[in-house]
Amino acid sequence: MSERTLHEGWALRAVPGPQVPSEIAGRSVPATVPGCVHTDLLAAGLIPDPYLDDNEDALGWIGRTDWVYQTTFDWQPGDADRVDLVCAGLDTVATVTLNGTEVGRTENQHRGYRFDVGGLLRPGANTLTVRFDSAYGYAQAHRERLGDRPNAYPEPFNFIRKTACNFGWDWGPTLVTAGVWQEIGLHAWSTARLATVRPLVTLDEDTGRVELRVEVERAADVPLVVRAEVAGVAVEATIPAGERTAVARLTVRDPDRWWPVGYGEQPRYPLTVTLHAEDGRTLDSWSRRIGFRSVRLDTTPDVDGTPFTLHINDVPVFVRGVNWIPDDVFPNRVTRQRLAERLTQAVEANVNLIRVWGGGRYESADFYDLADSLGLLVQQDFLFACAAYPEEEPFRTEVEAEAREQVSRLAAHPSLVLWTGNNENIWGWHDWDWQQALAGRTWGRGYYLDLLPRVVGELDPTRPYWPGSPWSGRDDVHPNDPAHGTTHIWDVWNTDDYVKYREYLPRFVAEFGYQAPPAYATLRRALSDDPLAADSPGMAHHQKAIDGDRKLRRGLDAHLPTPADFDDWHYLTQLNQARAIQLGVEHFRSHRPVCMGTIVWQLNDCWPVTSWSAVDGDGRRKPLWYALRRAYADRLLTVQPRDGGLALVAVNETAEAWRTPATVTRCTLAAEPRSKTSVELDVPAYSSVVLALPAELARPDEARRELLVAEAGDTAERALWFFAEDRDADWPTAVYDATVEAVDGGQRVRVTARTILRDLTLYPDRLDPAAEVDAALLTLLPGESVTFTVRADAPLDPAVLTARPVLRCVNDS
Numbered sequence: 001m002s003e004r005t006l007h008e009g010w011a012l013r014a015v016p017g018p019q020v021p022s023e024i025a026g027r028s029v030p031a032t033v034p035g036c037v038h039t040d041l042l043a044a045g046l047i048p049d050p051y052l053d054d055n056e057d058a059l060g061w062i063g064r065t066d067w068v069y070q071t072t073f074d075w076q077p078g079d080a081d082r083v084d085l086v087c088a089g090l091d092t093v094a095t096v097t098l099n100g101t102e103v104g105r106t107e108n109q110h111r112g113y114r115f116d117v118g119g120l121l122r123p124g125a126n127t128l129t130v131r132f133d134s135a136y137g138y139a140q141a142h143r144e145r146l147g148d149r150p151n152a153y154p155e156p157f158n159f160i161r162k163t164a165c166n167f168g169w170d171w172g173p174t175l176v177t178a179g180v181w182q183e184i185g186l187h188a189w190s191t192a193r194l195a196t197v198r199p200l201v202t203l204d205e206d207t208g209r210v211e212l213r214v215e216v217e218r219a220a221d222v223p224l225v226v227r228a229e230v231a232g233v234a235v236e237a238t239i240p241a242g243e244r245t246a247v248a249r250l251t252v253r254d255p256d257r258w259w260p261v262g263y264g265e266q267p268r269y270p271l272t273v274t275l276h277a278e279d280g281r282t283l284d285s286w287s288r289r290i291g292f293r294s295v296r297l298d299t300t301p302d303v304d305g306t307p308f309t310l311h312i313n314d315v316p317v318f319v320r321g322v323n324w325i326p327d328d329v330f331p332n333r334v335t336r337q338r339l340a341e342r343l344t345q346a347v348e349a350n351v352n353l354i355r356v357w358g359g360g361r362y363e364s365a366d367f368y369d370l371a372d373s374l375g376l377l378v379q380q381d382f383l384f385a386c387a388a389y390p391e392e393e394p395f396r397t398e399v400e401a402e403a404r405e406q407v408s409r410l411a412a413h414p415s416l417v418l419w420t421g422n423n424e425n426i427w428g429w430h431d432w433d434w435q436q437a438l439a440g441r442t443w444g445r446g447y448y449l450d451l452l453p454r455v456v457g458e459l460d461p462t463r464p465y466w467p468g469s470p471w472s473g474r475d476d477v478h479p480n481d482p483a484h485g486t487t488h489i490w491d492v493w494n495t496d497d498y499v500k501y502r503e504y505l506p507r508f509v510a511e512f513g514y515q516a517p518p519a520y521a522t523l524r525r526a527l528s529d530d531p532l533a534a535d536s537p538g539m540a541h542h543q544k545a546i547d548g549d550r551k552l553r554r555g556l557d558a559h560l561p562t563p564a565d566f567d568d569w570h571y572l573t574q575l576n577q578a579r580a581i582q583l584g585v586e587h588f589r590s591h592r593p594v595c596m597g598t599i600v601w602q603l604n605d606c607w608p609v610t611s612w613s614a615v616d617g618d619g620r621r622k623p624l625w626y627a628l629r630r631a632y633a634d635r636l637l638t639v640q641p642r643d644g645g646l647a648l649v650a651v652n653e654t655a656e657a658w659r660t661p662a663t664v665t666r667c668t669l670a671a672e673p674r675s676k677t678s679v680e681l682d683v684p685a686y687s688s689v690v691l692a693l694p695a696e697l698a699r700p701d702e703a704r705r706e707l708l709v710a711e712a713g714d715t716a717e718r719a720l721w722f723f724a725e726d727r728d729a730d731w732p733t734a735v736y737d738a739t740v741e742a743v744d745g746g747q748r749v750r751v752t753a754r755t756i757l758r759d760l761t762l763y764p765d766r767l768d769p770a771a772e773v774d775a776a777l778l779t780l781l782p783g784e785s786v787t788f789t790v791r792a793d794a795p796l797d798p799a800v801l802t803a804r805p806v807l808r809c810v811n812d813s
């Protein structure tokens with residue numbers, strides 16, 4: 001058996017058409033494989049950067065063009081029975097030709113393909129050609145043939161099996177890619193090979209179980225032997241001549257358990273599988289690192305409705321999640337290192353689950369391997385989002401093949417704990433006026449409620465499947481009913497103020513989000529607007545949400561002072577995003593265990609844009625990231641309105657009881673105490689307690705000038721409650737002392753408050769795009785100090801570093 005990649009020597013050219021610019025027509029451009037047309041044209045200097053200003057608009061022709069990739073490679077015959085051309089991923093409508101003979105056609109980005117090319121290869125030079133037809137042409141042809149279907153966006157992504165958000169989203173540009181997007185190579189083999197290896201790994205009390213399902217492909221009809229080994233346990237199974245499958249079972253006594261981050265370690269055991277001929281010759285091998293854990297989704301109806309509680313190793317896990325979109329429009333840019341940075345950012349924000357949203361992709365082996373090692377739970381959507389999808393051929397066959405392949409491919413990963421059928425499509429059918437437009441046409445229901453659960457049930461019954469995000473669990477209950485299953489909350493942001501989160505008592509919030517612009521340095525890199533303004537042309541182009549700016553402004557006006565300039569607008573909109581999500585998360589967590597999870601929309605971005613993300617398109621953390629880190633901490637102290645008054649709520653997501661004295665003080669903005677109470681907190685493991693606050697604390701003498709400060713003895717965290725909105729509060733003008741000290745790799749900025757400083761935030765990226773800071777959104781009372789640590793390549797000017805607009809608070813103007 002031998003494998004070799006064919007990643008060298010590729011060039012691409014446009015198939016002639018009136019839309020192809022003259023400088024590109026007829027030209028052969030060096031191509032990177034794996035890669036895509038856009039990044040090759042950019043590397044050749046033939047197009048401007050699609051992410052800058054409004055360059056996107058001038059590049060729409062690329063997706064409407066057919067492209068031909070070609071390479072020549074040397075090959076010498078060997079003694080293998082078979083030589084296959086293996087394409088791990090082609091984007092999307094491809095015709096593969098070897099030495100002038102067509103070897104196959106493909107139309108699904110989410111599948112891999114293998115072609116027997118032994119008879120076509122020649123000794124010496126061979127020419128491999130992959131022609132990509134325009135995704136638009138394909139999708140439009142199927143749309144015309146099958147009849148249009150409702151779609152939340154203008155482009156026909158529901159008529160092609162390709163990353164939907166390529167066609168534009170409310171946070172993403174319309175840049176429709178084409179290319180050999182995953183590895184391609186030759187695989188020479190004899191007798192038989194391992195076609196799929198599917199380990200179904202569970203934990204049953206103290207026993208780890210692996211049910212290994214193996215499927216082979218044969219070149220010879222002879223008996224075969226499969227050997228498997230994990231944790232010192234080995235088994236053997238035979239596959240008689242004429243058969244293709246084997247099941248082997250391995251039992252591991254008392255393995256170390258794999259836990260989600262925060263619950264324990266993430267030990268993994270190498271599982272190796274080898275395929276042998278009868279004479280013992282090794283024909284093929286496969287190995288992965290597996291983890292022993294059990295997964296159970298509890299959705300048994302109770303007095304409050306239908307829960308949605310994930311149990312890992314029999315421990316109910318409160319999901320502190322984030323939604324994930326492709327980290328770049330161009331997948332070849334999403335390196336393992338970039339994924340490691342992004343997923344580490346998630347873990348450092350105390351996130352324990354990441355939902356791979358259905359408008360993107362089935363995430364990569366690197367993504368899942370990193371999630372396995374970090375203890376990040378993963379929910380993977382099947383790839384359907386925000387539209388009605390046809391169930392006619394060729395789509396039905398493609399969807400089934402894709403689902404079978406992906407369920408098998410990802411089976412070994414302990415991090416993967418939940419499959420979901422789609423994003424918002426069942427909800428869309430109910431509420432988005434689809435039914436009349438569909439006039440009885442298919443829309444995907446058969447996928448979500450029949451095909452996909454059958455595939456998961458057959459291939460991987462160890463993992464729960466949920467038909468949609470959102471989904472209530474039953475056909476006769478509205479799919480987005482907060483009391484049943486999962487819910488998406490989007491009236492906040494679209495039409496309502498964020499305090500409306502408090503009107504919900506959901507079982508599990510799978511999406512809720514609030515927008516803000518990206519970091520200043522990100523805007524400066526991406527936009528040439530001069531001056532930058534909330535509505536300057538580049539800002540407007542990099543805001544894709546319907547009425548986005550008006551919604552940002554509406555949210556701002558309800559809470560914060562009116563921005564005097566762009567710097568104010570930028571800080572205050574970012575602050576408002578953080579406040580909105582923090583309020584939502586704290587409210588939902590305070591209702592544990594009725595509510596058992598929140599998945600914030602969204603962790604990341606795919607380019608520089610104003611969006612709901614916590615980390616922007618250049619990887620910079622927005623203030624929301626810091627707010628999430630606090631709101632998602634294992635121990636949360638929060639003041640919540642309850643029964644007409646106020647309550648102190650303490651939430652403990654750890655295995656130990658949280659016992660500590662706590663105080664709640666009502667004081668003035670100048671920190672003069674008006675009323676104070678002391679309590680003993682005793683919060684059992686994995687639970688919360690609610691303590692009603694006495695009226696003399698909950699009722700201010702002067703709402704505009706007072707706040708509550710709650711402090712639990714053993715944590716640095718405190719909870720604050722302001723009686724008035726910031727725009728109405730009687731803020732003193734900020735007064736503080738600041739010192740800057742050089743430290744290894746950066747500077748330490750110490751700020752001592754002389755007045756209250758509300759949501760003090762330091763923006764070192766305004767001075768150096770590479771600079772980062774370790775904290776944000778800190779409210780200091782007079783006399784209190786805080787130290788920010790800034791990491792930067794070169795020292796930043798202390799005077800500028802400690803003044804507006806680099807160091808900001810609400811009351812600094």
Ligand code: BMA
Pocket residue numbers: 169170171359385386423424511601612
């Ligand atoms: C939900 C998501 C995305 C969208 C987001 C913000 O609908 O599923 O489709 O980007 O809201 O509008």
